[in-house]
Amino acid sequence: MAAVEKPAAAEAPETSWPEAKAPAAGGFLLKGRYRIQQDARLPDYDSPTAAAYLAEDTLRKDRRLLAYVCESSLPLRWQFLEHQRQQNIRGILSFVDEGGLAWPSAKNECPVIVCGRPGPRLMPSLDTAIAPMMPQEISTVVVASLVEALRGLEVRELTHRGIRPDNLFYADEKEKKRVVLGEAVTAPAAYNQPVLFEPIESGMADPAGRGQGSQEDDIYALGVTVLTLLFGKLPVQEIGNEAILRGKIQKGSYAYLVGSRALPLRMMELLKGLLADNVEYRWGLDRIEHWLDEHREHGHANAPAVAPHIFTFRKEQYTTARALACAFLEHPQQAFRAIQESRFEAWAARSLTNPDTARAITEEINNARSSPLSPERLVARVAILLDPKAPLRYKSFTSMIDGFGGILAAGFGEDEVRHNFADVVRLHLPQYWMTAQGLREAANRKRLQRLHRIEHFLNRRGLGFGLDRCLYELVPGQRCLSPLVLPHYCVRVSELLPALEAATSDQQKLVEPIDSHLAAFIAARFPGRIDAFLVSLASPTGSAERVLGILGLLASLQDRYGPAKLPGLASWLHRLLPPVIESYHNQAFRKQMEQQVEGVIGKGSLVALYNLIGNPARRRADRRAYALARNRYTRSLAETAKLDRKLKELPLTSLVLGHVFAIRFSILIALISFSLMLSRYI
Amino acid sequence: MAKPPLRPIPRHRTRRPPPAEKMSLGLWWIFGVLFLVMASAFAFSTVILLTVGLLPAWVAFVVDRNPTKAAGKSVMSLNLVGVAPYLIDLWVVGRAGQMDKAYGMLTDPFTWFVIYGAAAVGWVIYLGMPHLIAGYVEMRTLQRKAHLVRLRQEIVEEWGEEIAGAMSRQGD
Numbered sequence: 001m002a003a004v005e006k007p008a009a010a011e012a013p014e015t016s017w018p019e020a021k022a023p024a025a026g027g028f029l030l031k032g033r034y035r036i037q038q039d040a041r042l043p044d045y046d047s048p049t050a051a052a053y054l055a056e057d058t059l060r061k062d063r064r065l066l067a068y069v070c071e072s073s074l075p076l077r078w079q080f081l082e083h084q085r086q087q088n089i090r091g092i093l094s095f096v097d098e099g100g101l102a103w104p105s106a107k108n109e110c111p112v113i114v115c116g117r118p119g120p121r122l123m124p125s126l127d128t129a130i131a132p133m134m135p136q137e138i139s140t141v142v143v144a145s146l147v148e149a150l151r152g153l154e155v156r157e158l159t160h161r162g163i164r165p166d167n168l169f170y171a172d173e174k175e176k177k178r179v180v181l182g183e184a185v186t187a188p189a190a191y192n193q194p195v196l197f198e199p200i201e202s203g204m205a206d207p208a209g210r211g212q213g214s215q216e217d218d219i220y221a222l223g224v225t226v227l228t229l230l231f232g233k234l235p236v237q238e239i240g241n242e243a244i245l246r247g248k249i250q251k252g253s254y255a256y257l258v259g260s261r262a263l264p265l266r267m268m269e270l271l272k273g274l275l276a277d278n279v280e281y282r283w284g285l286d287r288i289e290h291w292l293d294e295h296r297e298h299g300h301a302n303a304p305a306v307a308p309h310i311f312t313f314r315k316e317q318y319t320t321a322r323a324l325a326c327a328f329l330e331h332p333q334q335a336f337r338a339i340q341e342s343r344f345e346a347w348a349a350r351s352l353t354n355p356d357t358a359r360a361i362t363e364e365i366n367n368a369r370s371s372p373l374s375p376e377r378l379v380a381r382v383a384i385l386l387d388p389k390a391p392l393r394y395k396s397f398t399s400m401i402d403g404f405g406g407i408l409a410a411g412f413g414e415d416e417v418r419h420n421f422a423d424v425v426r427l428h429l430p431q432y433w434m435t436a437q438g439l440r441e442a443a444n445r446k447r448l449q450r451l452h453r454i455e456h457f458l459n460r461r462g463l464g465f466g467l468d469r470c471l472y473e474l475v476p477g478q479r480c481l482s483p484l485v486l487p488h489y490c491v492r493v494s495e496l497l498p499a500l501e502a503a504t505s506d507q508q509k510l511v512e513p514i515d516s517h518l519a520a521f522i523a524a525r526f527p528g529r530i531d532a533f534l535v536s537l538a539s540p541t542g543s544a545e546r547v548l549g550i551l552g553l554l555a556s557l558q559d560r561y562g563p564a565k566l567p568g569l570a571s572w573l574h575r576l577l578p579p580v581i582e583s584y585h586n587q588a589f590r591k592q593m594e595q596q597v598e599g600v601i602g603k604g605s606l607v608a609l610y611n612l613i614g615n616p617a618r619r620r621a622d623r624r625a626y627a628l629a630r631n632r633y634t635r636s637l638a639e640t641a642k643l644d645r646k647l648k649e650l651p652l653t654s655l656v657l658g659h660v661f662a663i664r665f666s667i668l669i670a671l672i673s674f675s676l677m678l679s680r681y682i
Numbered sequence: 683m684a685k686p687p688l689r690p691i692p693r694h695r696t697r698r699p700p701p702a703e704k705m706s707l708g709l710w711w712i713f714g715v716l717f718l719v720m721a722s723a724f725a726f727s728t729v730i731l732l733t734v735g736l737l738p739a740w741v742a743f744v745v746d747r748n749p750t751k752a753a754g755k756s757v758m759s760l761n762l763v764g765v766a767p768y769l770i771d772l773w774v775v776g777r778a779g780q781m782d783k784a785y786g787m788l789t790d791p792f793t794w795f796v797i798y799g800a801a802a803v804g805w806v807i808y809l810g811m812p813h814l815i816a817g818y819v820e821m822r823t824l825q826r827k828a829h830l831v832r833l834r835q836e837i838v839e840e841w842g843e844e845i846a847g848a849m850s851r852q853g854d
Binding site: 657 | 808844
C-alpha cells in the first residue's frame with residue numbers, strides 16, 4: 001500500500017460545500033454568480049428532460065441567459081459538456097456553466113446548466129402544426145446553419161443526437177436568418193429523440209441505449225426535420241413507435257415518411273440523400289454543401305433489401321431478414337424452435353446475400369443442437385447475424401454498442417436492466433455483435449479492450465467493483481449514487497469529500513464512510529493509483545486492513561483535491577481506528593500513537609492521519625520487530641523446555657560425567673604425585 | 683502351454699561376521715596371576731608389596747559392575763600413589779635386604795595407613811565427583827532458566843500478552 005507521501009492537503013485550497021447556495025435573494029445562486037429565478041419559468045425553451053428557467057449573470061447583467069434544471073436521475077453527456085466548456089461550438093446553444101443545485105421540488109440536488117438564451121423555437125412542439133417553410137428558407141436558414149454546426153461537431157468527434165424541429169431556435173430574436181441547435185446534454189445521447197427522427201437501427205434501441213452514434217444519425221435526423229418543416233407538421237402522426245419502425249423497415253424511410261405527397265424536385269433530391277436507410281448511400285456533409293451550392297445531386301433510392309424467399313413464422317410471412325429478426329426477438333421461445341428447424345437453415349442459405357452470414361447461422365444452429373443454449377441467447381445471436389446493423393438485443397435489453405452506459409444509467413434502479421446488462425456482458429454478445437459487423441480488428445481493438453475491462457469489473461467482487469463500477473466507467477457524466485452523498489450533486493470526484501463532510505452529522509450512525517457506490521465512483525474517476533486501497537476494501541468490515549483502505553482512499557482524495565480540513569470526517573474515521581492501532585504490536589508505540597492521533601483528528605487532516613497510522617514503512621518495521629520478538633520468545637520457550645529435560649535427566653548424566661571426571665582427576669593427581677616423587681631421585 | 687509359476691527370487695542373506703571375541707576377565711586374572719608367579723621368582727618382595735598394597739584397587743575393580751570400571755581406575759590411580767614411595771624405598775636398598783625391608787614395611791601400621799588412605803581418597807573422588815558435577819550443572823541450569831523467564835517477561839511487556847497467546851495458539 002503506497003503512502004500518501006505529500007502532506008500537501010494543508011496547502012490545498014479549501015473548497016466549500018455546497019457550491020450552489022440556496023435560496024439567494026430573488027432566486028437560487030449557482031456558483032455564487034448565476035441567479036436562477038425559480039419563479040421565472042421559460043416553458044418555450046423546455047427540453048423533455050430539463051425545465052428552463054430565467055437566469056442572470058450577477059457580474060454581467062447584460063447577458064441573456066437561461067438555466068436548464070435537469071432531472072436528477074439522468075446523467076449528463078459529459079464528453080459533450082467538456083468540449084463545450086473548453087469552447088462553444090458555433091450553431092449550438094452556447095454553454096455558460098454547470099453545477100448542482102438543491103431544487104425545492106426535487107429530492108436530490110439537480111444538475112443545472114446555464115446557457116445563452118437564443119431566439120424563439122422554429123416549432124413550439126412536435127404536436128402542433130406551423131406554417132410550412134419555403135424550400136429556399138429551409139436550405140438557407142436551417143440546412144446551412146445545421147451543416148455549419150455539424151461541421152463543428154465533426155472536428156471534435158462529437159454527435160448532437162437531438163436534431164428535431166422543436167429543438168431548433170432562431171439565433172436572433174429579430175432577424176431569423178440563422179438557427180441554432182438546442183441542448184443535447186441533459187440526458188443520454190438521443191434519449192429525447194422520437195423514433196421518427198432516428199434511423200431504423202437506432203430507433204430499434206431503447207432510448208437510453210442509442211449511444212453517441214455517428215454523424216450519419218444526425219444527418220438522418222436533419223432529413224426528418226427538413227421534411228417536418230416543409231410540411232409544417234410531422235410527416236407521420238399519431239402512430240406508435242412499433243408502427244413507425246415497421247413502416248420504415250418495410251417501405252424504406254423516404255418512401256414511408258414522404259408517402260404519396262409531392263415534393264419540389266430540389267427538396268426531393270436532398271431528402272432522398274438524407275433519409276437513405278443504407279448508411280453508405282446517405283449523404284455526408286460534403287454532398288449537402290454541394291447541394292447548397294446549387295449543384296445537382298441524385299439521391300439513391302433506398303428500397304429495403306427483400307429476400308427472394310419467404311419465411312413463415314407464427315403464421316406470418318417475412319421477406320426481410322430485419323423483420324424476421326424483430327419477430328424472433330418478440331417471441332424467443334417459438335423462435336428458438338423455429339431456428340432449429342431445417343427449413344430456417346435452408347431459408348438462410350438461399351435468401352441471405354452474404355454467404356458468410358448463412359454459414360454462421362448454420363454454425364450457431366449446430367452449436368445449439370450439440371450444447372443447449374438458453375432460447376434468449378440463441379435468438380439474440382441469430383438476430384445479430386440476421387440484422388447486424390441493428391442494436392444489440394437480448395430480452396428487454398436493446399442498445400447500440402456505444403449506448404450501454406446510457407441504458408444502465410437510466411435503468412440502474414431496475415433489477416431487470418441490471419440483470420440483462422450483466423448477462424449481455426457475460427455472454428460476450430457485444431463481441432459477437434462486433435464480429436458480425438465485419439469490422440477490422442484494429443478498428444474494434446479499443447472497444448474490445450473496454451469491454452474486457454467492463455467484464456473484469458463486473459465479475460470481480462468487493463467494494464469498488466461490480467455493476468456500480470461498470471456504471472461509472474461507462475457513463476462519465478453519471479453522478480455518484482451513494483446514499484452517503486446523495487442529496488448532493490457529485491459528478492466530479494473532487495466534489496465527494498465536501499459532500500461527505502457535509503453529511504457526516506447525519507451519517508455517523510453508519511459504520512463506515514464508504515459504500516459500494518462511493519468506492520466504485522472513486523475507482524472510476526480518481527486518476528491516481530488506488531488499487532492497493534481497493535484491494536484492502538475487500539477485507540472484512542472492522543478489520544484494520546479495511547479501515548486503512550478507507551482512510552487511504554479518502555486521504556488520497558484530500559491530498560489531491562482538498563479541502564485541507566475535514567473535522568467531521570476525521571472524527572468519524574477516528575471511531576474506526578481502534579483495530580488499526582491494535583494492529584501495531586509494540587505496546588509503547590500504540591500508546592504514543594493514540595496520543596498523536598488525538599492531535600491529528602483535531603486538525604481534520606486525513607492525509608496526516610494516514611501518514612501517522614497507515615505509513616507502510618512503519619507498519620513493516622513493527623511487523624518485522626514483532627516477528628523477531630516472537631522468534632526470541634519461541635526460542636526462549638524451547639530452551640526452557642530443554643533445560644527442564646536436562647534437569648530431569650541430571651542424576652544419570654551427572655553420574656556418567658562424574659565417573660569420567662573422577663578417572664581423569666585421579667589420574668591427574670597420580671601423575672603429579674609421581675612427578676614429585678621422581679624429582680627427588682633425578 | 684501354461685507357464686510355470688514364477689518363483690520369488692531368493693534374497694541373499696548376508697551373514698554378519700561374528701564379533702571379535704574379547705578376552706574374558708577370567709583370562710586376564712589367570713595371566714595376571716601367572717605373571718606375578720613368574721615375577722616373584724625375580725622380585726618376590728616387590729610382588730608381595732604390590733599384591734597386598736594394591737588390594738583396595740583389586741577389590742574396586744572386582745566390585746565395580748560398570749563397564750567403564752571408573753571405581754577401579756580412580757582407586758587404582760591413587761592406590762598407586764600410596765604404594766609408590768614404599769616401592770621406591772624397597773628398590774633403593776638393594777636386592778640383599780629387600781625381604782627384611784618389605785617385612786618391616788608391611789608390619790608398620792603407618793604404611794597401611796598411607797597406602798589404604800590414598801586408596802580411600804580414590805574412593806572419595808569416585809563417589810563424590812558425580813554429586814559435585816550434579817550440583818554445578820543444576821546451579822547453572824537454574825540460573826539460565828531464571829534468565830529466560832526474565833527475558834520472556836520483558837518481551838511480553840514490550841509486545842503485549844498476545845505474543846504469549848500467539849505462542850500458545852501455535853502450540854495448540
